[in-house]
Amino acid sequence: MSTATRWVLASGNAGKLAEMRALLAPLAIDLVAQSDFDVPEAEETGIGFVDNALIKARHAAAHTGLPAIADDSGLAVDALDGAPGVHSARYAGTHGDDAANNRLLLERLANVVDAERGAAFHCCLAATRGARDPAPFIAHGIWRGSILRAPRGDGGFGYDPLFWVAEERASAGELAPARKNAISHRGRAMQRLIEQLRADG
Numbered sequence: 441m442s443t444a445t446r447w448v449l450a451s452g453n454a455g456k457l458a459e460m461r462a463l464l465a466p467l468a469i470d471l472v473a474q475s476d477f478d479v480p481e482a483e484e485t486g487i488g489f490v491d492n493a494l495i496k497a498r499h500a501a502a503h504t505g506l507p508a509i510a511d512d513s514g515l516a517v518d519a520l521d522g523a524p525g526v527h528s529a530r531y532a533g534t535h536g537d538d539a540a541n542n543r544l545l546l547e548r549l550a551n552v553v554d555a556e557r558g559a560a561f562h563c564c565l566a567a568t569r570g571a572r573d574p575a576p577f578i579a580h581g582i583w584r585g586s587i588l589r590a591p592r593g594d595g596g597f598g599y600d601p602l603f604w605v606a607e608e609r610a611s612a613g614e615l616a617p618a619r620k621n622a623i624s625h626r627g628r629a630m631q632r633l634i635e636q637l638r639a640d641g
């Protein structure tokens with residue numbers, strides 16, 4: 441395989457990486473994790489998901505010399521005016537502490553009635569052909585659901601056990617990985633990204 445077909449997956453989140461790898465399987469590209477190159481964590485200073493996805497993709501491309509695909513995602517809760525949003529990974533203070541983040545979310549929603557517990561997962565993907573690519577590919581996906589009062593299921597990662605998907609009669613944490621990928625924010629964003637990558641040849 442030529443080096444032109446190698447892409448770096450710019451994420452340090454193991455749950456995301458597994459989903460992204462499965463979603464990118466239809467493309468004949470050689471995916472490498474940024475951890476294989478000891479890429480330091482990028483500073484996510486953006487205002488929105490799109491800003492941070494681009495920061496992460498450019499950062500990984502700069503450190504590896506490879507084209508890069510990054511994901512910035514999060515949960516936006518209606519009753520919390522869109523929080524935790526871009527701060528989803530560190531809502532309770534420690535980056536990646538899913539249990540603490542979920543506890544804090546339940547606490548903040550303790551007095552919110554069922555009808556007002558709507559939320560959406562957002563995913564923004566950025567693909568840059570190099571660190572200074574002037575026209576990166578960008579794709580978004582949104583997945584609507586609502587926030588449960590207690591966790592259900594132990595699949596997925598992050599807020600999945602608290603995210604109720606009425607059409608599936610299951611939490612995101614109860615869905616099989618392939619089913620989650622078929623309908624999730626990340627799955628939708630990746631379908632759109634793949635269309636763009638294919639159209640570009």
Ligand SMILES: O=P(O)(O)OP(=O)(O)OP(=O)(O)OC[C@H]1O[C@@H](n2cnc3c(O)ncnc32)[C@H](O)[C@@H]1O
Pocket residue numbers: 450451452453456484496511512513514515528529530536541561596597598599600612624626
């Ligand atoms: O930045 P990278 O290295 O990719 O990893 P990260 O975990 O810090 O990722 P983000 O900055 O994009 O933060 C996303 C957070 O949003 C939450 N999240 C995103 N997608 C999710 C999903 O599919 N299921 C559950 N929680 C999700 C989860 O808490 C993630 O840590």
Ligand SMILES: [Mg+2]
Pocket residue numbers: 484529
């Ligand atoms: Mg992050």
